[in-house]
Amino acid sequence: MQDDTSFKKRLMAAMAALTTLQAGGAHAQGPMPAEGDAASGPPPAVLVSGKRASLVSAQQIKRDSIGIVDAVVAEDITRLPDINVTDALQRITGVQILRDRGEGAGVAIRGLTQMETTLNGREVFTAGAGRNLDFADIPAELLAGIDVYKTSSANLLDGGVGGTIDLRTRRPFDFSGRQIAGSVRAIHGDLVKHTQPQLSFLASDRWNTADHGEFGVLVNVAHQKRAWREDQKSAGNPLTRNDIVPGQAVIVPNGTSETTSIGDRERNAGAFALQWRPNQALELYAEGNYAEFKTLQDSHQINVPAAPTFVAGSPVLFPGTNDLKSITWTNAPFSVLSFARDTSDRTRQVAAGGRWTGTALTLTADVSHTSSHDQLFYSGPYLGGNVASFTQDLSTHIPGTAVAGTNLLDPANYRYAGVAYRTRPFDGSLTAARLDGDYRLAHAVFDAVSAGVRLARRSAGNTPGLVFADADVTGLKGTDKPGYLMPNPYSDFFPGQGVPGIGTFLVGDLATARDAAGLRGAFGITAPIPASASPDTLWAIREDTQSAYVMATFKGADTPVDGNAGLRVVHTRERVSGAQTVPTSHAVAPVDVDDSHTDVLPSMNLRYRLGDGMYLRGAASKTITRPDFNQLSPSLTLISNAIDPSLNKGSAGNPDLKAVRSTNWDLAAERYFSPATSVYATVFLKHVDGFVTNVSAPETHDGAVYQISRPHNANAARIAGAEAGYQQFFDALPGWMRGLGVQANITYVHSAMSDGAAGDQPLPNLSRRSANLVGMYEQGAISARIAYNWRDKFLSGYTSVVGGATLPTYMRGYGWLDASLAYRFNDRISLALEGTNLLRTVRTAYYGVTTQPQSAWINDRQIGIVAVMRL
Structure with missing residues (x-):
């Protein structure tokens, strides 16, 4: 068994190996591969100008790679109005993203979120429930490029069933000399009606000395603020009622939930890099990266559930169904939740390493430490009351709602129900050391042999846990404390959509919500906020x-x-400690699981040159992804709903979960007509075993019923699909038209996961079809792009209702349009006009069938002006 002492000894040995790289030899060839880099990996990132040049660089990476790799380089990231890395990834073939507050959020490669995320080849992550980096944390300006590895090779880090996404920052030796550049952007949201600034700056230089070789230093910083607004309207979970139409069971929505959220998102990030080449054979480096992502959110939400009574004759069903189309409820209860919900991520990584190149042997070493912290803060008052009548009309694309007979601007019609308070942290750290060697062979067939070792220790925890200190308030009407109420400032709900909503009502004033102790004191709540959650909920x-x-x-x-062909062997030891509830008895028992396993992961990649610019590629591999930490954690978390106990919910982990393993096959055909023109097609097949799914069931805790979700390893899944893409500049056209260009790609993915009696089910958050179409113009001083990203319907998850069935939820297909227009005054100064979500897309979801609507969302159309300067 490995203990702390033995791990430290191995780590010190790896560091010692780094200090021995002072031998002489041939000239160093390019930048040093870091943790996870291949010695024959992509060429160094350079700062390119012009869309055509960036396409050439990205296409060269794809063409020169033995495996199947797609890339985005510097101008691709900065030329479109991409706010974060996820936005840039959405245009890569086979990549699908989710959206959060108008930005890109989750990422999936060919439908799989089980991927490896690296920064300059080293594993990187955001502390929290999962294992991977939240790409939304990273401002796009910080990167030189992104490489998406869709096939595996032995020298890549294990952990990517779906693939590997590597983010590349810049280094001083990437440039021929001094480089100073900066950008200033102002971005305006049309719903939030506010403008915020964004700044970035890069300074790099390199110089030779007579006695100590060549040095380089680089600093790159970025600051982003963006004001945002998101409106969401949700129909309640479907319920079966036998009192709506005599003699007929009718499916009715359990009311409505209407939320307007506004706030600011702020990113602060920086990178520094030092490089030293003391002689032609040796290159050393030290670098650090920091990213902080904060979201400040104020939300106002009104909830009106279905009432026991309704206006006679008002129920109407969708023709040919048992689904309710419209109704007017009477004496319906309502609640208003006003809350501040703030989140922050902070991730740091420091590393040192080097590369020594001899006549035939190349050695690389890298030591790194990564730490990350995630924090949630939630606070605000909630109120209750009753309305005389409440009408729902589910026939429109966004369900219509209205209340009547009760003045929702009168404080006398409200009572204070309580004050919410919740905080929750996550922490994680990783220390890793790696040593790799590459030996060039003078052989007719074998070109080189590579080998390497890696040691890593990763930890994750949630201490002091989810501090849940919601407190009830009794005996206070709205008129008793009118200073804590105000009219809803966002009564223009879903503007421009022509669908009625409740809109005009009182909400809690959030001016003091972030002073949690003061807010609780104002309502006479004397119970102190606990310093920690229950020990039963903590895990490490x-x-x-x-x-x-x-x-x-x-x-x-x-x-x-x-x-290339290779074998990677990985030994994993997992130790999970905490407490766990026994599902049958609900008793709490301590958990201390110590498990280990060894995986043998073979891989092979082949490339066949059919002719000038024509390639066939084939790949086969086995890959592994370990379960997310929230899935492994044994603790039980309960969230009660004081207003509607039927909405009590909870979640628990499962420390006995096994890793997800996949066997993968890929076949690709590519044709390169010119440095910026190509067409390609890929087919792929994955057999995945051990997918983690959640099973939800009602459980009773402390006399209350909660719907508890617990993960388990499901049966095998099969994922098959095809990708195709094309890009070209039309140089043969006459005059100004030769600046026209196009990028287009489409992805088809079919997934099926066996789920016992339920039969084969698709993977969640996976659209069967997705596509990108980008029109480009690059001529003289003018550069323009317009990009349309589309994905069709997908399963977004399952909703479980206490006492009811588990319901699938589907998101309808939707498109997203971004554009930019830039003018380059000279080689040093350019100005651009940018727009995101130009169609102001409304996303909608439904339960199982379209006559059971679930939610709708609308986000800002954002317009920005950016100036880029280079010295």
Whole structure:
């Protein structure tokens, strides 16, 4: 068994290996591969100008890679109005994203979120429920490029069933000399009606000394603020009622929930890099990266559930169904929740390493430490009351709602129900060391042999846990404390959509919501806020991995074939400690699980040159992804609903979960007509075993019923699909038209996961079809792009109702339109006009069938002006 002492000894040994790289030899070849980089990986990132040049760089990476790789380089990231890295990823073939507050959020490669995320080749993550980096944390201006590895090779880090996404920052030796650049952007949201600034700055220089070789230093910083607004309207969970139409069971929505959220998102990020080349053989570096992402949110929400009574004759059903189309309820209860909900992520990574190149042998070493912290704060008052009548009309694309007979601007019609308070942290850290060697062979077939070892220790925890200190308030009417009420400032609900909503009502004043103690004191709540959650909800996880690989790179002696084949062996030891409730008895028992397993992961990539610019690629591999930390944590978290106990919910982990494992096959055909023109097609198949799914069931805790979700390893899944893409500039056209260009790609993915009696089910958040169409113009001083991203219907998840069935929820297909127009005054100054969500897309979802609507969302159309300056 490995203990702290043995791990430290191995880590010190790896660091010692780094200090021995002072031998002489041949000239160093390019930048040093960091943790996870291949010695024959993509070319160094350079700062390019012009859309055409960036397409050339990205296409060159794709063409030169033995595996199947897609890339985005610097101008691709900065030319479109991409706010964060997720926005840039959405235009890569086979990548689908979710959206949150008008920005890109979750990322999936070919429908799989089980991926490996790296920064300059090193594993990086955002502390929280999952294992990966939240790409929304990183401002796009900080990167030189993004590489998406869709096939695996032995030298890539294990952990990516879906693939690997590597973010590349800049280094001083990427530039020929001094480089100073900056940008200033102002971005305006049309719903929130506010403008915020965004800034970035890069300074890099390199110089030679007579006695100590060449040095380089780089600093890159970015600051973003963006004001946002999101309106969401949700129909309640479907319920079966037998009193709506005599003799007929009718499916009715459990009311409505209407929320307007506004706030600011702020990103502060920085990177520094030092490089030193003391002689032609040796190159050393030290670098650090920091990213902080904060979201400040104020939300006002009104909830009106279905009432026991309704106006006679008002129920109407959708023709040919048992689904309710419209109704007017009477004496319906309502609640108003006003709350501040703030989140913050902070991630730091420091690293040092080097590369020594001899006549035939190249050695690389890298040592890094990554730490991350995630924090949630939630606070605000909630109120209750009753309305005389409440009408729902579910026939429109956004369900219509209205109240009558009760003045919702009169404080006398409200009572204070309570004050909410919740905080929750997550912490994580990773220390890793890696040593790799690449030996060039003078052989007719085998070009090189590579081998390497990696040691890593990762920890995650949630202490002091979810502090849930909601407190009830009794005996206070709205008229008793009118100073804590105000008219809803966002009564223009879903503007421009022509669908009625409740809109005009009183909400809680959030001026003091972030002073939680003061807000509680104002309502006479004397109970102190606990310093920690119950010990039963706390957990800690430590994971040690030891891995080694060997890989041969080969080329056909008499045939135009090259490739690589290798084997990666990974030993994982997982230790989970905490407490767990027993589902049958609901008793609490301590948990201390110590488990280990070894995985053997073979891989092979082949490339066949059919002719000038024509390639066939084939790949086969086995990959692994370990369960998310929230899935492994044994604790039970309960969230009660004081106004509607039927909405009590909870979640629990499962420390006995097994890793997800996949066997993968890929076949691609590519044709390159010119440095910026190509067409390609790929087919792929994955057999995945051990997908983690949640099973929800009612449980009784402390006399109350909660709907508890627990994860388990499901049956095998099969994912098959195809990708196709094309890009070209039309240089043969006459005059000004030769600046026209186009990028287009489409992805088709079919997934099926066996779920026992329920039969085969699709994977969640996976659209069967998705596509991108980008029109470009690049001529002289003018550059323009308009990009349309589309994905069709997808399963977004399942909703469980206490005492009811588990309901699938589907998001309808939707498109997203972004554009930019830039003018370059000279090589140093350019000005651009940018727009995101130009269609002001409304996203809608439904339960199982379209006559059971679930939610609708609308976000800002954002217009920005950006100036870029280079010295």
